[in-house]
Amino acid sequence: MEARDLSCAYDQTAIIEHLNLAIERNNMVGILGPNGSGKTTLLRHISAALKPRSGVVLLNGVDVFTMRRRMLARKMAYVPQNTAADFEFSAMDVVMMGRIPYMKGFQSESRADMVAVEQAMDMTGTWQLRDRSITELSGGELQRVMIARALAQQPEVLMLDEPTAHLDLQFQMEILDLLRQLVDHHGLTVIVVLHDINLAVQFCDKVVFMQSGSIIADGCPQDVITEQLISDVYNVSVSIWHDEATGSICIAPVRQPSSKTSACIKRIG
Amino acid sequence: MLAMVVILFLSILLAVSLGAADITMADAFGVLVKPLPIVGRWVNASYDEVYYSIVWGIRLPRILLAAIVGMGLAAAGTAFQGMLRNPMADPYVLGVSSGASFGATISIVLGIGSGFMGLAGSTTAAFIGAVLTMAAVYTLGRAGRKSSMVTLLLAGIAVSSFLSAMVSFMMILNHDKLESIVLWTMGSFAMASWTSLYISFPIIMFGSIVLWFMSKEMNALLMGDETALHLGVDVNKVRRLLLAVGSLITASAVSVSGIIGFVGLIIPHVVRLFTGPDHRRLLPAAAVSGAIFMIISDTLARTAMAPIEIPVGIITSLVGGPFFLYLLVRNRNAAYRG
Numbered sequence: 001m002e003a004r005d006l007s008c009a010y011d012q013t014a015i016i017e018h019l020n021l022a023i024e025r026n027n028m029v030g031i032l033g034p035n036g037s038g039k040t041t042l043l044r045h046i047s048a049a050l051k052p053r054s055g056v057v058l059l060n061g062v063d064v065f066t067m068r069r070r071m072l073a074r075k076m077a078y079v080p081q082n083t084a085a086d087f088e089f090s091a092m093d094v095v096m097m098g099r100i101p102y103m104k105g106f107q108s109e110s111r112a113d114m115v116a117v118e119q120a121m122d123m124t125g126t127w128q129l130r131d132r133s134i135t136e137l138s139g140g141e142l143q144r145v146m147i148a149r150a151l152a153q154q155p156e157v158l159m160l161d162e163p164t165a166h167l168d169l170q171f172q173m174e175i176l177d178l179l180r181q182l183v184d185h186h187g188l189t190v191i192v193v194l195h196d197i198n199l200a201v202q203f204c205d206k207v208v209f210m211q212s213g214s215i216i217a218d219g220c221p222q223d224v225i226t227e228q229l230i231s232d233v234y235n236v237s238v239s240i241w242h243d244e245a246t247g248s249i250c251i252a253p254v255r256q257p258s259s260k261t262s263a264c265i266k267r268i269g
Numbered sequence: 270m271l272a273m274v275v276i277l278f279l280s281i282l283l284a285v286s287l288g289a290a291d292i293t294m295a296d297a298f299g300v301l302v303k304p305l306p307i308v309g310r311w312v313n314a315s316y317d318e319v320y321y322s323i324v325w326g327i328r329l330p331r332i333l334l335a336a337i338v339g340m341g342l343a344a345a346g347t348a349f350q351g352m353l354r355n356p357m358a359d360p361y362v363l364g365v366s367s368g369a370s371f372g373a374t375i376s377i378v379l380g381i382g383s384g385f386m387g388l389a390g391s392t393t394a395a396f397i398g399a400v401l402t403m404a405a406v407y408t409l410g411r412a413g414r415k416s417s418m419v420t421l422l423l424a425g426i427a428v429s430s431f432l433s434a435m436v437s438f439m440m441i442l443n444h445d446k447l448e449s450i451v452l453w454t455m456g457s458f459a460m461a462s463w464t465s466l467y468i469s470f471p472i473i474m475f476g477s478i479v480l481w482f483m484s485k486e487m488n489a490l491l492m493g494d495e496t497a498l499h500l501g502v503d504v505n506k507v508r509r510l511l512l513a514v515g516s517l518i519t520a521s522a523v524s525v526s527g528i529i530g531f532v533g534l535i536i537p538h539v540v541r542l543f544t545g546p547d548h549r550r551l552l553p554a555a556a557v558s559g560a561i562f563m564i565i566s567d568t569l570a571r572t573a574m575a576p577i578e579i580p581v582g583i584i585t586s587l588v589g590g591p592f593f594l595y596l597l598v599r600n601r602n603a604a605y606r607g
Contacts, residue, residue, distance in 0.1 A: 047499065049495065068501075069498075069503055071501075072501065074501075078496075080495040083496055086491075087491045094492070097488060097492065100502065101501040
């Protein structure tokens with residue numbers, strides 16, 4: 001998967017300019033960066049949801065904008081940040097929607113569709129939720145059902161926009177564990193927008209740091225992440241150390257005494 | 270579904286037998302079946318010529334028209350609610366109804382008695398008014414920076430109130446035509462004929478099948494535009510098609526019957542309480558329910574206070590409103606969702 005010289009804009013405002021990105025098959029790639037740096041915009045463009053102003057996005061060497069939507073949906077699946085769950089579909093109905101790219105008109109579910117849905121629900125541990133209405137599911141359960149729906153599309157590339165937002169620590173780990181397994185055991189390529197750098201470091205093969213619509217750094221997390229980079233991208237000072245328990249690097253923000261607080265401290269002192 | 274179709278046929282039969290001239294249900298069945306090829310041979314009894322003209326000439330076209338209009342409004346309402354993810358949407362969101370009454374009012378004021386292919390002048394004018402309005406709203410809604418659904422709905426509301434004001438204005442200027450205009454707007458099947466059926470039936474039937482054909486896409490749209498897009502649904506194209514087909518159905522329904530409220534808004538909600546939101550089941554169920562509900566309402570309209578006829582739009586809201594509230598309260602625990 002590859003983006004070449006991608007420039008994107010909403011109306012007249014340029015969001016991303018001349019961006020190049022290559023993603024190898026069977027990798028888990030984390031996209032990081034501050035709010036408004038263009039992470040979601042990038043994901044929307046490489047998933048062909050929005051047309052870029054210039055540049056191309058290639059999937060296995062084929063321009064995604066020349067592919068028919070149904071065909072593209074068989075190669076690429078996307079889990080958006082917020083999914084409407086206002087209607088009382090059962091979890092199974094929702095996962096079955098992942099088969100829409102394979103069905104035509106009045107055609108009903110085939111044996112192959114059923115197998116794909118069962119597999120997807122099995123992988124995500126949502127099979128026991130199959131008859132529950134999605135309106136009753138917890139945030140973590142709903143997110144897993146949405147991932148199951150994407151997997152039912154039997155894609156090569158799975159993209160997720162902050163799948164761990166609004167989830168507690170246990171569910172965050174569950175979701176990322178699941179994504180890692182999809183890469184390791186099922187040959188998928190996963191592209192995921194994340195906020196938590198520590199989690200990204202632990203789970204991703206490659207991280208991409210974005211700032212104001214450009215890629216500042218990309219590569220293996222251990223090589224790329226430095227105190228200087230984080231302070232450049234997020235404008236905060238951090239301390240980075242190697243952690244024995246996680247076996248990877250750890251990052252913690254360091255509080256800078258602001259002028260107001262330091263004045264306060266001086267007075268007390 | 271099969272049970273519902275049986276109920277539909279039973280309500281047609283019941284409606285045929287009820288009216289000023291007394292016909293038993295058995296006689297009604299015989300008269301209905303006898304002229305049909307093949308199955309007609311099984312009926313041995315013979316009936317008075319008058320029965321044939323009452324059943325085939327007067328009652329049946331009216332009942333079938335009520336059925337097809339009820340079906341069209343319910344199907345269009347279901348599609349609009351699903352596609353716009355808005356429980357308040359009804360078949361008239363694009364201003365089709367006010368366009369139709371504008372057209373009808375002009376024809377009544379100008380005294381145009383007959384129109385296209387033997388249809389009444391008001392029917393033809395209403396259909397033209399409805400389609401033109403639909404096209405205008407559609408164009409205006411896309412004129413903005415982005416073709417968003419909100420712009421489209423607002424354009425619908427604006428055009429709608431403009432045309433309603435025009436209708437009121439014409440009513441003030443033409444006091445003598447006031448009653449016919451008001452009666453037209455309230456909706457009635459009293460003017461039903463085989464001709465109006467020949468025109469509306471193919472459009473509504475074909476349109477509803479097209480809507481049903483798009484069920485999976487509508488289901489995907491319920492999950493949000495972004496999700497639908499990544500399921501391979503061309504969101505904008507599908508929405509435009511659904512809007513156009515739904516409005517065309519509504520235009521043909523309104524032009525033969527006037528503006529009948531409530532059916533297109535509430536029937537989808539009632540049926541959704543039983544079938545769930547999956548359009549593959551919801552849409553046909555709503556269509557058949559709309560037909561049954563409209564037949565019953567129209568039968569009440571012409572028999573309840575005979576010989577005075579109550580406008581059917583009054584019946585649909587009068588009977589349907591409390592019934593829907595009852596269902597809402599009964600299903601309170603089942604977490605009602607739009």
